[in-house]
Amino acid sequence: MSEIGVGLVGYKFMGRTHSNAYRQVGHFFDVDPTPRMVALCGRDEAGVRDAAAKLGWEGYETDYRRLVARDDIGLVDVATTGNAHREVVLAALAAGKHVLCEKPLANTLDEAGEMLAAARAAKPGTVAMVNFNYRRVPAVQLAKQLIADGRLGEIRHFRAVYAQDWINDPSFPLVWRLQKDLAGSGALGDIAAHILDLAHFLVGPVTEVVGTLDTFIKERPLETAGAGGAGLSAAAGTEMGQVTVDDAASFLARFASGATGTFSATRLAPGRRNFNSFEVNGANGSLVFNLERMNELEVYLADDPPGLQGFRTINVTDAEHPYAAAWWPAGHIIGYEHTFVHAIKDLMDGIKAGQTPAPTFEDGYRCQAVLDAVERSSRERAWATPQEPPA
Ligand code: SOE
Secondary structure, eight states: OOEEEEEEEOOSHHHHHHHHHHHHHHHHSOOSSEEEEEEEEOSOHHHHHHHHHHHTOSEEESOHHHHHHOTTOOEEEEOSOGGGHHHHHHHHHHTTOEEEEESSSOSSHHHHHHHHHHHHHSOTTOOEEEEOGGGGSHHHHHHHHHHHTTTTOSEEEEEEEEEOOTTOSTTSOOOGGGOHHHHSSSHIIIIIHHHHHHHHHHTOOEEEEEEEEEOSOOEEEEEOTTOOOSSSOOOEEEEEEEOOSOSEEEEEEEETTSOEEEEEEESOOTTOSSEEEEEEEETTEEEEEEGGGTTEEEEEETTSOTTSOSOEEEETTSTTSTTGGGSOSTTOOOOHHHHHHHHHHHHHHHHHHTOOOSSBHHHHHHHHHHHHHHHHHHHHTSOBOOOOOOO
C-alpha cells in the first residue's frame, strides 16, 4: 500500500470539505495510494495553524510556493478564492505535482487556457482534475447511466435551476464571492458552473448560448476583517462597497447533439438554501434530480405499461449504484460531504492509473468557455459561441 503526500491550499468552506474527504476516503474505499495529509496552506498563520490542527493536517505552510516545493508532497489541492487558482496550479504543475482544482477552473477563459496548456505539457501520468463534486452524487451517476444506455432515447431538453438565498439579505457583507477581481463572476461562475458541468456530463458539449447577467443588490457593507466564516457566513462593517458581479445568471443553450437547454442560477431566491436541480427530457422518458433529495432520482419511462405510467422515485442507495456499497445498507442515505469523498477516491484511482478522472482541465476549459460566452451574450444581447479548447 503506497501513500501520496497532499498539500491543500485553502481552509475555509471547500478546504473543510476536502480535508474531511482526505480523512475519510481510506476508511471507506480501498484506495492506493492513500492520501497523507501533510500540510494545509494559508496566508494567515494563526488561522491556518488552528485549521490544520482542527482538520487533521500534520503541519501547515503560509506560502504556496514553499508547499509546492516540498518533496513530501505529490498532490496539490487548490481550494482557494478563484483569483488564486491559476498561479497555484501553474506552480504545482511546474513542480511536477498532481493537481486537483476546485470549480470553476479559473476566473477567466485566458487563465483556463494557460492552465489547460500547462496540464497538457506536464510529464506523462500527471493528473490534473477539476472538482465539480455534484457529478459524484450516485443519483447523478444513475442519470448518466440511463442516458448512456439509451433508456431515454434521443435527448431533447436539459432544464436546470440552481437557486440559493445566502446573500438575499442586503446587509450580508461584500465577501470575496461578490467581488469580480477575486471571484471572476457571481452566480454565473459559482453555481451556474455546476449545472453547466452537469449538462456537459449528461448531454454533451454546449455550442451556442444566449443569456443575461443581472445584479439586484448593487452595494453591500464591507466585511469586517478576519470575520470570514467557514461556510457562507460573514460579519458586516458599516462602510459600503460596490458589488461587481452578477446576483443571477439566466441563459438558453443549444447542444452539439441538437438538444436545447435552459439554465437559471440565482443567489437571491428566499427559501432556496442550496436548490440544485435538473430535468432531462428524452424521446422515451424523463429524469428529475433535486439536491435537496440527493439520494433519489425520479424516472419516467414512456414504455411503462398503460395505466402504470408515471414518475417513479428510485432510492439510489442500493449496493449496485456507484459508490453506494462503500457506505451503509440500502436506504441509509448519504450527504453533500460524501460527494467530495467520492471525488478523492476517483482522484487516487486516477493517480494510480496515471490518467486524469473527469472532469479534466479540458472539461474545466469547456465550462469556462460557456461562462465566457454567456458574459459576452449578456453584454452584446445576442447569441454567442463558446471558444473551442486549443487543439
Ligand atoms: C456557494 O454558492 C457554494 O458554496 C458554492 O461555491 C459551492 O460550489 C456549492 O457546492 C455550494 O454553494
